Amino acid sequence: MFSRIKRRVDVAAWRQPRVILWATAGVVALGFLIALEIAARRYGGVPGPITNQAREVIFPPKPGPLYGGLALMMVVLTWRQRFIAAGAAIGIDVVFVLVRWAVDADVPEGQFFGNGALWVMLGCAVFAITRRTGQDRVLLLKGVGLGLLLVAGRKTGDTWLLITSKTRPTVLDPYVAMADHALGNPSWLAGRMLDAAGPVSTHVLDLVYAQLAVAAIVAALYQLRNVAAERRFPTHHLVRTFLVIGLLGPGIYMLFPVVGPIFAYGPGTSGTGGVEWAVADLWPHTLPPISAPHPVPYDGITPRNCVPSLHTAWATAIFIHSRRGPRLLRYAGTFWLVATLSATLGFGYHYGVDLVAGVVFALTVEAGLRTFDRGWDPSGVRFVAYGTSVFAALLVSYRYLPMEMAAHPWVFGPLVLLAMASVIYGYVRTTREWEPKTAPALRAEPQPEPV
Numbered sequence: 001m002f003s004r005i006k007r008r009v010d011v012a013a014w015r016q017p018r019v020i021l022w023a024t025a026g027v028v029a030l031g032f033l034i035a036l037e038i039a040a041r042r043y044g045g046v047p048g049p050i051t052n053q054a055r056e057v058i059f060p061p062k063p064g065p066l067y068g069g070l071a072l073m074m075v076v077l078t079w080r081q082r083f084i085a086a087g088a089a090i091g092i093d094v095v096f097v098l099v100r101w102a103v104d105a106d107v108p109e110g111q112f113f114g115n116g117a118l119w120v121m122l123g124c125a126v127f128a129i130t131r132r133t134g135q136d137r138v139l140l141l142k143g144v145g146l147g148l149l150l151v152a153g154r155k156t157g158d159t160w161l162l163i164t165s166k167t168r169p170t171v172l173d174p175y176v177a178m179a180d181h182a183l184g185n186p187s188w189l190a191g192r193m194l195d196a197a198g199p200v201s202t203h204v205l206d207l208v209y210a211q212l213a214v215a216a217i218v219a220a221l222y223q224l225r226n227v228a229a230e231r232r233f234p235t236h237h238l239v240r241t242f243l244v245i246g247l248l249g250p251g252i253y254m255l256f257p258v259v260g261p262i263f264a265y266g267p268g269t270s271g272t273g274g275v276e277w278a279v280a281d282l283w284p285h286t287l288p289p290i291s292a293p294h295p296v297p298y299d300g301i302t303p304r305n306c307v308p309s310l311h312t313a314w315a316t317a318i319f320i321h322s323r324r325g326p327r328l329l330r331y332a333g334t335f336w337l338v339a340t341l342s343a344t345l346g347f348g349y350h351y352g353v354d355l356v357a358g359v360v361f362a363l364t365v366e367a368g369l370r371t372f373d374r375g376w377d378p379s380g381v382r383f384v385a386y387g388t389s390v391f392a393a394l395l396v397s398y399r400y401l402p403m404e405m406a407a408h409p410w411v412f413g414p415l416v417l418l419a420m421a422s423v424i425y426g427y428v429r430t431t432r433e434w435e436p437k438t439a440p441a442l443r444a445e446p447q448p449e450p451v
Contacts, residue, residue, distance in 0.1 A: 033152070036159045043166035049155035056118055060100070060107045063114030065154045068217045069147035070117040072239065073124065075224040076143030085120050092116030121147050139231055146239060153246050154213075160250035161303035168257035168304050173264035174279060174293035176307065176351050178402035181290065182412040186352035187261045187345045191284025194346035202346075208336060209343035212314055215336045216242055219322050222329060235373050238321040241366050242314060248365065249310040256395055257304030262348025264296070277302075283348050290406045307395065309350045312358030313365070315340035320366060353398055356420045360391045363427040374434065383430045390419050 037048030047055070056066070070089060074082045093116035100107055121144050128140035180187070194202060208215075220238045227233055258264075266283035277298050282288055298304075315337045322333025344350040364387030371380025394416070397405065405412040 033156070036156060036163075039163050040159045044162045046162065049152060049159050052155050052158075053152060056115065057122075058115070060105075060111040061114040061118070062111055063117070064213070065151045066114040066117035068213060069150040070121060071147075071217060071221060072150055072224070073121055073143045073147030075146075075221065075227045076139050078228055085124070088123075089116035089120045092119050118151070135231060139227075142233060143227075149243060150217075150239065153243050157246055157250065160253070161305055164250065164253045164257060164304040165300055165302055168254065169297055169300070170295040171257050171259050171264065171298045171304055172293075172295055172399065173258050173260070173306075174288075174291075174296060175402045176258050176353060176398055177261065177265065177288045178290065178293050178406040179353050179398040179412075180351040181287075181406035182409045182416055183352040183356075184409065184413070185287050187348055187350065188284045188287055190342060190345035191261075191348055194342075195284070205339055205343040205346060208339040209311065209347065209349075212311060212318075212336070212340065215318055215332070216314065219318050219325070219329065219333065222325050223321065236370055238317060240369055241317045241321070241362075244365050244369060245310060245313045245317065245362060249308065249313065249361070250305070252308060252361075252395075253304050253306075256307040256399070258306035258351075258354070259298055259302050259304055260306045260349045261351060263298070263302055266348055290403070293402055306350055306354050307357055307398070308361045308391075309344055309354040309358035311340055311344050312350070312355045313362035316359050316362040317366060320362075353394070353416065356416055357391060357394050357398075359420055360387060360394065360423045363423050364388055364391060367427055367430060370431065370434070377434070379430050379433060383426050386426060387423050390423050394419065 033048075033050050037050045040046055040048035055061075067089070070085070074085055077085060093113035096115050097112055099105075100112075124140060125144045128137050128144065132140055177185075194205070216238060220242075223234060223237045261283045263277070264279050265281070265288055266278060267281060279296055280288070319333045319337040322329045325333070341355060344355065345352065364384055367380055367387065368384045371377050371384055374380060397412075397416075401412075405416075
């Protein structure tokens with residue numbers, strides 16, 4: 001009788017809406033990864049995210065994402081457990097390095113270690129299933145899932161970029177370049193300024209641009225610093241926003257394939273395109289002439305990853321989530337946003353209108369996640385609908401009104417900036433209403449002096 005009651009309780013637990021939601025999300029995620037695996041092999045003839053992740057159990061990986069994922073996983077551990085996990089990861093990596101050195105294995109540059117972090121995360125998952133129960137098991141599995149999601153997100157993004165280059169033979173850069181006249185072609189201006197600034201500024205901006213994920217992990221670790229003590233994750237944190245931006249953004253790349261000014265209007269870079277594919281060799285010293293745009297063919301290697309600028313979207317998310325941190329974190333978030341915007345323009349990776357779209361995209365995604373957490377709050381739903389409409393209007397105008405934007409910059413430039421400003425204002429106003437109201441301190445009433 002008791003076993004029958006227990007089975008009914010278990011079935012009832014599995015029927016809870018939250019459990020059903022997570023189970024559905026897991027099935028959808030698995031199906032999405034399988035689809036990407038098939039697409040990568042079909043279009044590029046290369047392994048997809050599942051195969052690449054499985055290979056890193058043995059073969060040399062890129063250590064950054066794996067150790068970043070390990071750091072995120074360790075927020076659910078005590079300090080003693082963190083030292084054990086980190087020591088185990090380093091020890092396993094030392095063994096791998098010695099074995100590869102002994103057999104004279106061919107190791108790509110910068111990929112000497114990293115397997116240890118993956119082994120520890122997988123080991124923690126096995127430990128949670130076999131040796132933990134109840135809330136402790138759930139919390140540890142959530143930590144492992146968070147760490148592996150960061151790694152899987154990187155693999156998924158790489159596969160998406162490959163798919164964009166193989167399935168979109170033509171790009172729309174001439175349209176975006178014409179639309180960018182409305183903003184004064186900021187990429188051309190930033191490129192010339194970066195050339196004049198010298199190698200030190202270039203090196204700093206290159207470091208900031210390349211290490212955006214490191215800044216995100218630092219901000220996320222601050223947000224998740226109390227998980228081990230409170231035995232639960234906060235309702236909303238930066239990692240969620242980062243992953244959703246990375247999941248949705250490449251889908252827009254497929255609708256609006258753009259390679260960027262350094263590729264479409266410049267000499268390109270080593271191994272990814274070149275002047276033979278460019279519309280003209282103009283960037284950054286000669287502005288593109290105003291002429292009727294048309295799709296142009298491009299190589300099958302360079303990712304079509306400009307619209308929207310996801311680096312801008314991610315840097316905006318870091319800026320937003322650093323606002324509640326200490327002063328040093330707030331300053332770092334501001335610096336990373338400004339430096340990322342400068343790098344995306346100065347290196348010729350993006351047009352100015354890409355950055356505007358990236359800001360609108362990031363604020364809409366961030367508000368959407370917070371609205372979901374609040375049970376689809378009506379004010380949040382209205383803002384998400386507005387942000388989505390502005391984002392769609394920007395893309396439509398870049399595609400179908402570029403000549404008008406180039407011919408009338410004093411009209412369309414302020415309109416584009418005003419659209420972005422309205423989304424920023426709407427986000428601040430909407431989220432400020434969600435902040436808990438603090439009651440004013442009661443003032444003590446004056447008391448009569450004793451006689």
